[in-house]
Amino acid sequence: MSKPRVATVWLDGCSGCHMSLIDMDERLLDIFERADLVYGPLVDIKEFPEDVDVCLVEGAVSSEEDLHRIRQVRERTKVLVAFGDCAVTSNVPGMRNPIGVAPLMDRAYRENVTLNPQVPTQWVPALLPTSEPINRVVPVDIFLPGCPPHADLIYTLLDDLLSGRTPAVAGARFGR
Amino acid sequence: MTKTVYTLTIDGRDVAGTQGQTIMDVAEENGIDIPGLCHLPGIHDRGACRLCVVEIAGSPKLAAACVTQIAEGMAVTAHSETLQEYRRAATEMIFLERNHVCSVCVANNHCELQGLADDLQLTHFELPRIMPKVDIDASHKLFAIDHNRCILCLRCVRVCDEIEGAHTWDVMHRGLETRVQTDMGIPWGESPTCTSCGKCVQVCPTGALFEKGRPVASGSKTRRPFLPWLRVRQEERGL
Numbered sequence: 055m056s057k058p059r060v061a062t063v064w065l066d067g068c069s070g071c072h073m074s075l076i077d078m079d080e081r082l083l084d085i086f087e088r089a090d091l092v093y094g095p096l097v098d099i100k101e102f103p104e105d106v107d108v109c110l111v112e113g114a115v116s117s118e119e120d121l122h123r124i125r126q127v128r129e130r131t132k133v134l135v136a137f138g139d140c141a142v143t144s145n146v147p148g149m150r151n152p153i154g155v156a157p158l159m160d161r162a163y164r165e166n167v168t169l170n171p172q173v174p175t176q177w178v179p180a181l182l183p184t185s186e187p188i189n190r191v192v193p194v195d196i197f198l199p200g201c202p203p204h205a206d207l208i209y210t211l212l213d214d215l216l217s218g219r220t221p222a223v224a225g226a227r228f229g230r
Numbered sequence: 231m232t233k234t235v236y237t238l239t240i241d242g243r244d245v246a247g248t249q250g251q252t253i254m255d256v257a258e259e260n261g262i263d264i265p266g267l268c269h270l271p272g273i274h275d276r277g278a279c280r281l282c283v284v285e286i287a288g289s290p291k292l293a294a295a296c297v298t299q300i301a302e303g304m305a306v307t308a309h310s311e312t313l314q315e316y317r318r319a320a321t322e323m324i325f326l327e328r329n330h331v332c333s334v335c336v337a338n339n340h341c342e343l344q345g346l347a348d349d350l351q352l353t354h355f356e357l358p359r360i361m362p363k364v365d366i367d368a369s370h371k372l373f374a375i376d377h378n379r380c381i382l383c384l385r386c387v388r389v390c391d392e393i394e395g396a397h398t399w400d401v402m403h404r405g406l407e408t409r410v411q412t413d414m415g416i417p418w419g420e421s422p423t424c425t426s427c428g429k430c431v432q433v434c435p436t437g438a439l440f441e442k443g444r445p446v447a448s449g450s451k452t453r454r455p456f457l458p459w460l461r462v463r464q465e466e467r468g469l
Contacts, residue, residue, distance in 0.1 A: 228330075
């Protein structure tokens with residue numbers, strides 16, 4: 055029997071949740087003895103694969119590209135985990151929501167720029183009107199809040215899932 | 231003056247209290263934890279947050295424990311799966327009404343709302359957010375108010391009026407537009423009535439009221455042993 059296929063995805067977040075994942079230290083060896091890491095920022099594969107068993111998604115859905123990616127992830131994944139506060143509540147990326155995209159872009163790319171101010175339109179995906187938690191866009195199976203979630207919680211969650219237990223995310227909380 | 235003693239049960243436990251006490255008072259005296267965000271021993275209760283709702287046998291309605299007086303033979307249920315569901319829903323709505331971002335909040339790890347979500351195992355939100363655009367008033371030289379974090383418990387209003395006696399804080403507007411205000415809506419720093427005592431900051435359950443110059447998650451403000459004592463002193467003096 056082939057090993058369960060695990061993926062991780064990085065949307066609009068700071069990568070802190072992935073740092074916390076790596077912070078599992080030697081327990082990474084245990085997890086990836088029992089599962090294959092088939093996609094993620096730590097893997098050099100460009101296209102999100104089919105038939106993923108568990109996917110940890112860090113970050114909020116903030117751009118057209120995030121939206122495209124999360125829909126593809128949902129279609130190809132059995133258990134989708136909202137991984138960390140940005141994925142769960144939109145957290146810091148969501149702080150722009152009351153401001154609106156146009157004033158935000160003006161502030162970032164025009165008001166504080168002295169040389170050739172311009173809003174980028176090429177090579178970067180357009181921002182959505184608001185930055186959204188994943189469960190406002192696609193169904194989520196498990197929520198693991200925290201900024202970031204502690205490595206112990208990530209290990210417990212993956213250990214439970216790989217052992218076929220229903221995960222109890224006790225101890226996970228907003229913020230830290 | 232003697233007061234009548236009532237006996238009642240809370241979650242099946244036999245407890246007793248005196249006439250005029252609330253269910254919350256008796257629960258606290260007996261070490262029964264009923265959650266609450268607007269309740270604070272030492273200032274008067276207003277039953278606003280609805281987190282202390284309990285079931286009373288024979289009553290078709292839920293009652294807020296902090297504003298419901300005890301009666302002889304009352305059978306109170308303070309903890310059940312249904313009540314936890316209601317409390318979880320109330321907590322979710324409090325979160326979604328303003329912009330609470332725990333990770334970058336001055337009260338991170340010292341916040342009663344964040345702690346409550348933790349206790350109730352509220353791990354995410356199902357309802358849409360309101361995301362209002364609200365202000366921060368940092369005009370006071372020592373303190374600031376961030377309305378993004380305000381849950382309208384009105385502890386600040388009550389402590390300022392009942393304990394400090396300044397009544398700098400009050401409430402303006404209605405519904406979703408409701409805001410706490412200083413002196414008819416003028417900037418806090420220009421308030422002629424504020425004594426800069428800082429009691430409002432100490433009683434605030436979230437990061438709405440905070441001391442300036444403190445970084446994220448910088449420290450607890452939950453130690454306030456003076457409050458019930460001051461209230462007792464006021465009552466003794468007939469104030």
